Amino acid sequence: MSESESKVVFQRPHALLPVVTNYCPGCTHGIVNRLVAETLDELDVEGSAVGVAPVGCSVMAYDFFGCDMIEAAHGRAPAVATAVKRVHPDNVVFAYQGDGDLASIGMAETVHAATRGENITVIFINNAIYGMTGGQMAPTSLPNQVTQTSPYGRDVATAGFPVRVCELLSSLDGVAYLERVTVDSPKNVRKAKKAIKRAFQNQIDKKGYSLVEVVATCPTNWGMTPQEAFEWMRENMLPYYPLGVYKDVEADGFANAAEAAAARAAACPIAQKGRE
Amino acid sequence: MEKVLMKGNEALAESAMRAGCRFFFGYPITPQTELAAYMSKNMPKVGGTYLQAESEVAAINMVYGASAAGARVMTSSSSPGISLKGEGISYMAGADLPGVIINVQRGGPGLGGIQPSQSDYFQATKATGHGDFQVVVYAPSTVQEMADIAYEAFDVADKYRTPVMILADGMLGQMMEPVALPQPKDPADLPEKPWACTGHGGKRPHNVANSLYLTADALEKLNVERFQRYEAIKAAEQRAESYLADDADIVLVAFGASARVARSAVNAARAEGIKAGLVRPITLWPFPEKALEATIASAKEYLVVEMNMGQMVEDVRLCIEGRRPVEFYGRCGGVIPTPAEVLEQIRAIQGRLNDAQEKEGE
Numbered sequence: 001m002s003e004s005e006s007k008v009v010f011q012r013p014h015a016l017l018p019v020v021t022n023y024c025p026g027c028t029h030g031i032v033n034r035l036v037a038e039t040l041d042e043l044d045v046e047g048s049a050v051g052v053a054p055v056g057c058s059v060m061a062y063d064f065f066g067c068d069m070i071e072a073a074h075g076r077a078p079a080v081a082t083a084v085k086r087v088h089p090d091n092v093v094f095a096y097q098g099d100g101d102l103a104s105i106g107m108a109e110t111v112h113a114a115t116r117g118e119n120i121t122v123i124f125i126n127n128a129i130y131g132m133t134g135g136q137m138a139p140t141s142l143p144n145q146v147t148q149t150s151p152y153g154r155d156v157a158t159a160g161f162p163v164r165v166c167e168l169l170s171s172l173d174g175v176a177y178l179e180r181v182t183v184d185s186p187k188n189v190r191k192a193k194k195a196i197k198r199a200f201q202n203q204i205d206k207k208g209y210s211l212v213e214v215v216a217t218c219p220t221n222w223g224m225t226p227q228e229a230f231e232w233m234r235e236n237m238l239p240y241y242p243l244g245v246y247k248d249v250e251a252d253g254f255a256n257a258a259e260a261a262a263a264r265a266a267a268c269p270i271a272q273k274g275r276e
Numbered sequence: 277m278e279k280v281l282m283k284g285n286e287a288l289a290e291s292a293m294r295a296g297c298r299f300f301f302g303y304p305i306t307p308q309t310e311l312a313a314y315m316s317k318n319m320p321k322v323g324g325t326y327l328q329a330e331s332e333v334a335a336i337n338m339v340y341g342a343s344a345a346g347a348r349v350m351t352s353s354s355s356p357g358i359s360l361k362g363e364g365i366s367y368m369a370g371a372d373l374p375g376v377i378i379n380v381q382r383g384g385p386g387l388g389g390i391q392p393s394q395s396d397y398f399q400a401t402k403a404t405g406h407g408d409f410q411v412v413v414y415a416p417s418t419v420q421e422m423a424d425i426a427y428e429a430f431d432v433a434d435k436y437r438t439p440v441m442i443l444a445d446g447m448l449g450q451m452m453e454p455v456a457l458p459q460p461k462d463p464a465d466l467p468e469k470p471w472a473c474t475g476h477g478g479k480r481p482h483n484v485a486n487s488l489y490l491t492a493d494a495l496e497k498l499n500v501e502r503f504q505r506y507e508a509i510k511a512a513e514q515r516a517e518s519y520l521a522d523d524a525d526i527v528l529v530a531f532g533a534s535a536r537v538a539r540s541a542v543n544a545a546r547a548e549g550i551k552a553g554l555v556r557p558i559t560l561w562p563f564p565e566k567a568l569e570a571t572i573a574s575a576k577e578y579l580v581v582e583m584n585m586g587q588m589v590e591d592v593r594l595c596i597e598g599r600r601p602v603e604f605y606g607r608c609g610g611v612i613p614t615p616a617e618v619l620e621q622i623r624a625i626q627g628r629l630n631d632a633q634e635k636e637g638e
Contacts, residue, residue: 017482048475050345062484068473070344071486073367076337079329083341083349084473086325087299091475109337112330 013037015046015066022060026226028216029058029125031183033065035193036096036123039200040067049092050084052077054106056098057131075106078113081120092203094121100130103139103163110169117174117208117257121199124165127216128237135221139163142236147221166213166246173261176208178246182215182238184230207250208257215241279454284419284444285310285352287455288378289318291426292350296463297376298324299349301338303331303357306390307446308380311352332357336364336377343373344485346472348430348463352378354446355396356387358404365439366405370487372471372502374433376426377411377441380449383610391610392446392533397587400443401561408499410506412440412513413560415531419453421558427458434467436509443560445583447533447612509562516564517556518571520546524553526625527571529592530581531557534613538581541618550626560588568595577625578602581618583611 012018016037023029040046049067053059055074062069072080077095085093102110102124113120129147130136136149140162144153154162166178177199181192192214199210215237217229224232245251254260265271282290289311292300300315302308312328319326329335335351342349353361358379368375379400383393400413412432416422425442433440473483489495520542521527530538535556545552555571557564577600580589589604596602605621607613 047477047479050473050475052341059488062486066482068476068483069485070341070473071371071484071488072340073337073363076334076340076364079334079337080341080344082327083299083301083338084345086327086338087342087345087347088474108330109334112334 013041015040015049017064017066019063021064023057024220026217026219026229027057028127028183028214031189032123032125032192032214032216033058033061035189035196036094037065038193039197042197043092043200043204045092045200045204048090049094050088052081052084052093052095054095054097054101055132056101058096058098058125059132061096075101075104076109077101078106078109078118078120078122082113082116082118085118085120089119092121092200094123094200096123097125098131099124099126099128099138099140103165107139110165111172114169114209114211115172115174117261119203119206119208121203122209122211123196123199124211124213125216126165126213126241127218128162129218129221131218131221135218140165140241142240162240164241166211169211170246173264174209174257175211175247176249176257177202177210178213179248180213180215180241180243180246182233182243184233206256213241215243277456279456281452282419282455283310283450283452284422285380285449286314287419287423287457288352288426288442288444289314291423291458292376292430293318293322293324294458294460295348295427295430296461296466297348297350297430298322298463299342299347300324300326301329301335301342301349301351303329303335303353305354305357307382307392307449308352308354308378310449311378311380332360333364336361339375339377340364340368340371340373343368343375344371344473346469346474348434348466350376350378352380354380354382355384355393358396358399362399362405364405365411366407366409367487368439369405369409369411370407371485372437373439373485374430374437375439376429376433377439379441379443381443381445383608389610390446392448392583392612393608393610394445394532394534394583395585395587395608396443397560397582397584400441401563401591404441409502410438410561412436412438412509412562413443414440415443415557415560416448417532417535417556419448419451420455422448423455423457432513434469436505438505438509443532445533446610513559514562514564514566515558516567517558518567519554519556521553521555521571523551523574524571525551525574525576525629526553526579526622527575527577528552528554528579528581528618528622529557529568529588530554531560531588534581534583537613537615538618540615541622544615544619545622545626550622552622557588563591563595565595568592572596572599575600576629579621579625580604581613582606583613584608
């Protein structure tokens with residue numbers, strides 16, 4: 001085959017550095033890291049992007065993404081991203097967080113960044129467990145799920161119920177876009193990519209806060225093969241965390257989150273002050 | 277220079293803005309309220325950002341983010357709020373990020389009270405957060421000095437890439453004095469920060485702001501390097517005021533609000549013929565060892581006056597190394613010592629010195 005006939009059809013995205021990650025075999029972080037990097041490439045924003053890594057399995061994402069990166073304290077990525085975006089409003093700022101980081105220790109930062117309508121993108125990996133520390137119960141661990149710290153299964157009578165993040169955030173006015181996806185099949189990977197790209201495009205278009213929740217697996221700490229883990233996820237997690245769009249102000253006919261919020265508060269005179 | 281009458285808290289805020297600070301993240305707490313209110317009113321006028329965070333924890337992590345993004349940034353709080361910021365300050369130190377943190381101290385522990393106190397000396401100088409690190413700590417004692425130090429603190433923070441704390445208290449924060457404000461700086465004229473996360477624009481390798489090092493050797497090496505920087509700070513940045521201390525038999529050591537009281541007591545003692553003087557640390561870290569050492573030849577005894585149960589007195593004893601007696605007088609919980617109380621302490625020491633001299637003469 002001559003050189004003119006050969007064509008590159010698949011390669012490492014430029015925004016993903018040529019390094020070996022610390023992710024376990026079969027972990028879905030690698031897929032999502034790649035989708036984020038592809039998005040940065042396709043939107044041509046690697047050079048203006050600043051990513052914020054969490055504490056958790058993706059703690060070292062600052063070594064994997066080629067854009068400028070900041071490693072945040074546990075749970076504080078939305079606060080860090082908020083400030084970076086305020087300093088550089090024209091840069092693309094994203095946080096990449098797991099369930100313990102985003103929905104437990106960092107819940108206050110998550111909710112408040114969302115309700116402030118921070119024009120940032122959040123990628124949320126929900127694998128229902130604390131992976132980095134060896135498999136403890138997470139805020140999203142399912143009822144009766146066995147983990148290192150729920151060895152008899154998560155007893156909702158004492159440990160309470162899991163948090164459904166997209167549903168929770170969907171009530172907040174600053175939010176432009178929420179979608180829950182997964183990456184268990186080529187079809188779902190493509191859908192996840194579309195959602196992630198949309199969440200970044202929203203930021204470029206200044207629509208408000210966007211979050212994509214990726215229902216993910218943790219074969220290592222679930223004690224399963226990758227295939228079994230996907231099977232368990234489809235059987236147990238997806239009924240509890242249904243895939244789909246939980247908020248999309250654009251689809252609702254609004255230019256951005258602020259417009260949608262104003263319409264919602266149409267009957268509140270003080271909230272309409274200063275508007276046309 | 278034209279002077280304006282301002283509260284200490286407002287002078288800190290105005291001076292920070294004049295130093296080119298355009299980002300303020302805070303959370304309401306007494307007695308620093310005027311500072312945040314001033315920022316919320318005036319930051320928008322200069323195109324700056326005032327953001328009321330959801331907590332002190334969020335606020336300090338916003339400081340971390342804005343600093344990593346290259347901005348001059350500040351937060352302010354009071355004692356319980358500073359405890360919450362401790363983790364974030366440790367991360368800033370670990371990632372070598374500059375920033376200015378104001379503590380307008382109130383009495384503790386716990387929720388404590390809202391009256392002035394100096395009970396966060398240990399926290400500021402020894403254990404602001406976990407890990408091996410220091411922050412530069414300034415202790416102004418007048419509204420003018422608050423303005424001057426807030427202006428300078430950003431330069432020091434940037435120069436050494438370290439968090440800087442200004443340790444004020446409820447008395448200094450709330451009191452009004454005439455102040456000459458420094459010249460405003462344009463943030464655009466400030467030195468570049470090539471390490472900042474601003475987006476690499478395809479022109480350089482990516483910058484990373486981080487405090488995680490999983491290899492023990494790498495982490496040790498970084499800590500050792502950072503402590504070499506601390507040695508440079510110790511050599512260059514110690515500051516103190518000596519007041520009538522050159523020939524003093526009794527040297528008082530006091531900072532911030534209690535130094536004002538101590539100065540009055542020194543004046544009263546001098547009027548009685550007692551050779552008292554004052555060393556007033558302006559930097560609490562680095563502790564002004566040199567200024568204290570300069571008094572050892574004439575000093576017969578030291579008296580440390582603080583608004584706490586005895587904190588800085590330990591650093592004074594470390595400097596004096598047992599060569600002279602070091603006494604302590606303190607009030608706490610929001611009680612401010614009076615000059616008369618401190619004068620009583622000076623008289624008592626003088627009495628002992630006289631007795632000792634008489635004995636020697638026998």
